[in-house]
Amino acid sequence: xxPLGRKHTVASDVDQPYGEAGEEGRPVVVNVKVxxxxxxxxxxxxxxxxxxxxxxxxxLFAVILRTGQQGYPITQLCRExxxxxxxxxxxxxxxxxxxLLEIDGxxxxxxxxxxxxxxxxxxxxxEKVKEKVAVTTPEVIYELMRPEIGNLPHEEIWAIFLDNSxxxxxxxxxxxxxxxxxxxxxxxxxxxxxxxxxxxxxxAHNHPSGAKIPSPQDNDLTRRLREACRTMELRLLDHVIVxxxxxxxxxxxxxxxx
Numbered sequence: 001x002x003p004l005g006r007k008h009t010v011a012s013d014v015d016q017p018y019g020e021a022g023e024e025g026r027p028v029v030v031n032v033k034v035x036x037x038x039x040x041x042x043x044x045x046x047x048x049x050x051x052x053x054x055x056x057x058x059x060l061f062a063v064i065l066r067t068g069q070q071g072y073p074i075t076q077l078c079r080e081x082x083x084x085x086x087x088x089x090x091x092x093x094x095x096x097x098x099x100l101l102e103i104d105g106x107x108x109x110x111x112x113x114x115x116x117x118x119x120x121x122x123x124x125x126x127e128k129v130k131e132k133v134a135v136t137t138p139e140v141i142y143e144l145m146r147p148e149i150g151n152l153p154h155e156e157i158w159a160i161f162l163d164n165s166x167x168x169x170x171x172x173x174x175x176x177x178x179x180x181x182x183x184x185x186x187x188x189x190x191x192x193x194x195x196x197x198x199x200x201x202x203x204a205h206n207h208p209s210g211a212k213i214p215s216p217q218d219n220d221l222t223r224r225l226r227e228a229c230r231t232m233e234l235r236l237l238d239h240v241i242v243x244x245x246x247x248x249x250x251x252x253x254x255x256x257x258x
Contacts, residue, residue, distance in 0.1 A: 020154070043075060057089065058224040065113055069105050077105040081114075090244060093118050094153050120145055134168040138249035141202055144168070149206040150244045156249045159189045162200035166237065170196055184221055186228055193234055200235035201225075204242055212248045214241060222256050 043059035055063070061078040068074035081103060085091035092114070100111040135141060141160065149156050156176040161171050172192060175184055193201060203225060205218075214222075214255030222239045229236040238251040250257050 048221050062155040065104055065110050072105055077198050090151050093151050125249055135166045137214050138240055143245040145204045152206055153208050157205040159203040161193055161198035189230055189245055202237050203239040206242045210243045212246050222250055
């Protein structure tokens with residue numbers, strides 16, 4: 001993922017073709033508006049002609065953000081945006097608002113539009129869970145939680161509440177913290193489980209570092225939750241550590257829940 005910085009000179013052989021050589025043989029940048037580009041390089045026209053699926057991710061953002069700056073078409077701005085993030089939405093999701101504002105051409109309004117797109121993606125992924133997913137394997141938990149926490153730059157701990165058939169009836173973020181640790185509220189988990197009549201619990205948290213090995217603090221938290229669940233006659237099915245590309249399951253890889 002490339003660092004973001006202000007682009008003081010912007011040129012492209014598509015969006016800003018060079019004119020004749022200027023002083024000292026340097027090319028002169030010709031200002032070109034999006035409407036002056038070929039149809040294949042105009043995202044809205046291309047989408048109308050060939051369907052929205054024909055657009056690149058950068059061009060999709062160009063349709064949403066709509067306007068660039070004089071001499072800096074929105075198509076070029078969005079291509080620079082995606083290039084700075086290795087053309088990865090995962091990388092873009094990790095950018096803070098301040099980092100987005102460092103890009104020439106992106107002000108508060110466009111930064112909020114980009115954040116809104118990423119939030120819509122997260123909400124779309126969450127909607128798939130509303131069918132009462134049955135937790136049968138750690139992979140199910142991972143697919144459930146990866147869109148929520150797998151790519152976050154900070155740590156969050158979530159509790160997944162199950163009925164007597166191990167189907168998800170609710171899931172809640174319990175704590176969030178810095179990149180290294182979160183303070184876990186055990187009473188909050190137990191209280192909510194009682195209120196909604198949960199029969200079982202799964203814990204999930206992310207490692208922003210991408211490490212899939214539990215820490216001593218993770219082990220201690222799992223033991224404490226196991227004992228709290230036994231006291232309240234609840235089943236603790238698993239504790240899953242989630243990253244953007246994999247997971248660790250206490251149920252299958254540790255004796256703590258055995």
